[in-house]
Amino acid sequence: MTTTAVRTPVPTARGPVSSALLDVLTGPEDTPAAAYETLASAVARAVESTEDVLADEDVQLSLFLLYLLHYGPAEFVTGEREWDPELLRIRAVLEERFERELRDRVPVPDPLPQDGAELVDAMFTMTGGEEKPTLATWLARHPSEEILREFLIHRSIYTLREADPHSWGIARLRGRAKAALVEIQSDEYGGGRPERVHATIFAQSMRGVGLDDTLDHYLDLVPAPTLASMNVMSLFGLHRRLRGAIAGHLAAFEMTSSIPNKYYGRAFRKLGYGEDVTWYYDEHVEADAVHEQIAARDLAGALAQDEPALLPDILFGAAACLYVDGLMGEHMLECWREERSSLRPAEAAL
Amino acid sequence: MKNERSEDPSEDPVVITPCPNGPLLVRGDVLIAPEPGAEPQKPPRRVVALCRCNMSSIAPFCDGSHKLANFRTRPPRYNIGSPREDAGEED
Numbered sequence: 001m002t003t004t005a006v007r008t009p010v011p012t013a014r015g016p017v018s019s020a021l022l023d024v025l026t027g028p029e030d031t032p033a034a035a036y037e038t039l040a041s042a043v044a045r046a047v048e049s050t051e052d053v054l055a056d057e058d059v060q061l062s063l064f065l066l067y068l069l070h071y072g073p074a075e076f077v078t079g080e081r082e083w084d085p086e087l088l089r090i091r092a093v094l095e096e097r098f099e100r101e102l103r104d105r106v107p108v109p110d111p112l113p114q115d116g117a118e119l120v121d122a123m124f125t126m127t128g129g130e131e132k133p134t135l136a137t138w139l140a141r142h143p144s145e146e147i148l149r150e151f152l153i154h155r156s157i158y159t160l161r162e163a164d165p166h167s168w169g170i171a172r173l174r175g176r177a178k179a180a181l182v183e184i185q186s187d188e189y190g191g192g193r194p195e196r197v198h199a200t201i202f203a204q205s206m207r208g209v210g211l212d213d214t215l216d217h218y219l220d221l222v223p224a225p226t227l228a229s230m231n232v233m234s235l236f237g238l239h240r241r242l243r244g245a246i247a248g249h250l251a252a253f254e255m256t257s258s259i260p261n262k263y264y265g266r267a268f269r270k271l272g273y274g275e276d277v278t279w280y281y282d283e284h285v286e287a288d289a290v291h292e293q294i295a296a297r298d299l300a301g302a303l304a305q306d307e308p309a310l311l312p313d314i315l316f317g318a319a320a321c322l323y324v325d326g327l328m329g330e331h332m333l334e335c336w337r338e339e340r341s342s343l344r345p346a347e348a349a350l
Numbered sequence: 351m352k353n354e355r356s357e358d359p360s361e362d363p364v365v366i367t368p369c370p371n372g373p374l375l376v377r378g379d380v381l382i383a384p385e386p387g388a389e390p391q392k393p394p395r396r397v398v399a400l401c402r403c404n405m406s407s408i409a410p411f412c413d414g415s416h417k418l419a420n421f422r423t424r425p426p427r428y429n430i431g432s433p434r435e436d437a438g439e440e441d
Contacts, residue, residue: 191395196394258412258413258414262407262414285407285414286395286399289399289412290375290397290412292414293369294375
C-alpha cells in the first residue's frame with residue numbers, strides 16, 4: 001500500500017515573517033524587490049522583538065520553510081529558490097538569533113572534558129537523565145487513539161525525513177567520525193533495502209493508524225517546539241562550522257532512543273496495533289542500542305580526539321538536542337495531562 | 351543476493367568490541383544461533399549489539415536496559431583515540 005503523492009498545500013502563515021516569506025516563495029519567479037524588502041524588515045523586527053525565539057511560531061515556521069528549500073519537495077514554491085541569495089541572507093539573520101538563544105539557554109557541562117574519552121563519559125552522564133523517559137512512560141500508561149495520532153503527527157515533521165539532517169554532516173567529517181556516521185546512516189537508510197529505510201517504516205506506522213504519510217501534510221498543525229526540534233538539526237547540519245554540533249546532536253539523539261522506543265511500542269500494542277504499526281518502534285529499540293555505542297564512541301568521541309577544537313560544539317549539539325526535544329516533549333505531555341490537544345487548531349480535520 | 355561478500359573471512363574479519371558498561375558490538379558478517387543446536391540466522395543489520403547485562407527484552411541483542419540496571423563492566427583497558435600497543439608508530 002502506498003499513498004498517492006499529492007501536492008502539498010501552501011502552509012498557513014503564522015505572523016509577518018512567514019507571511020512575507022510565503023509571498024516570496026509562492027509569488028512570481030522574478031521576485032519584486034519590494035517583496036524582499038518587506039520580508040527583510042519583518043525579519044529585522046522579529047529578531048529584535050521576539051520574547052522566546054524557540055517558541056516563536058512565526059520565526060520557527062519561517063526557518064522551517066527556508067530549510068525546506070534544501071530538503072524538498074516543497075511543491076508550493078515557485079521557481080528555483082534553494083540558493084536565492086536574498087533568502088539565504090534572511091535565513092542567516094534568523095539563524096544568528098536562533099543560535100544565540102540556543103547558546104544562551106542550553107546547559108553544557110562545566111568544566112569541559114579534556115579529550116575524546118572524557119567526552120564519551122560526559123555524553124553518557126548528560127544523556128543519563130533521559131533514561132526514565134517521562135513522555136514515553138506516560139504514553140505507555142495512558143495511550144489513546146487520539147493522543148498516539150497526535151504523537152505521530154508531531155514526529156512526522158522530522159521522521160518522514162529521518163536521518164536526513166545528519167547526512168549533511170557526512171561530507172564535512174573525515175576519517176573515523178565520517179566512517180561512524182556513515183555506518184549509522186546506512187542502517188537508518190535500510191542498509192541497501194528500501195523497505196527498511198526508517199522513514200519508510202515510519203510512514204507505514206502513520207498509515208496504520210489512518211494518518212496521511214505525505215511529507216509535511218500536517219505542517220499547519222504542529223507548534224513551534226516541534227518545528228524548533230527539526231530546525232536545530234537543519235541549522236547544525238547545513239553549516240560546516242557546526243559539524244561538531246550535528247555530530248553531538250546525533251549522538252545524544254541515539255543515546256536517548258532505545259528505551260523510549262520500547263515504551264512507544266508498548267503504547268501502540270496496548271491499543272491492539274500490530275507489527276505494521278509497531279515495527280518502527282521495535283526496530284529502533286534494537287538499532288539504536290547499536291547506534292548509541294557507535295555515535296557516542298566512534299562518532300563523537302573520535303571526532304573530539306581528531307579535531308579537539310570541535311569538542312565544545314559536540315557537547316553543545318548534544319545538549320541542544322536534549323534541550324529542544326525536551327521542550328517538544330514537555331509541550332505534548334503538558335497538553336495531554338490537561339486533556340487538551342497538543343496541536344495547533346486548524347480547519348483541516350485529521 | 352546483492353552485496354555478497356568474499357568467502358574468505360580473512361579479507362573482512364568480524365570485529366567484536368566490548369563497550370564499557372554496555373553491550374558487545376559485533377561488526378561484520380556473522381550468523382547467530384538463537385540457542386545451542388538451533389539454526390544460525392543472519393541478523394538484520396551489519397553491526398549488532400549483544401547484551402551483556404542479561405536485562406534485555408530482546409536478548410541476545412541489547413535494548414539499552416543496562417543503563418536502567420546501572421550495569422558496570424571492568425574498566426576499559428584503552429581509551430578512544432589512543433593507539434593500541436600494536437597499532438604501530440602513530441602518535
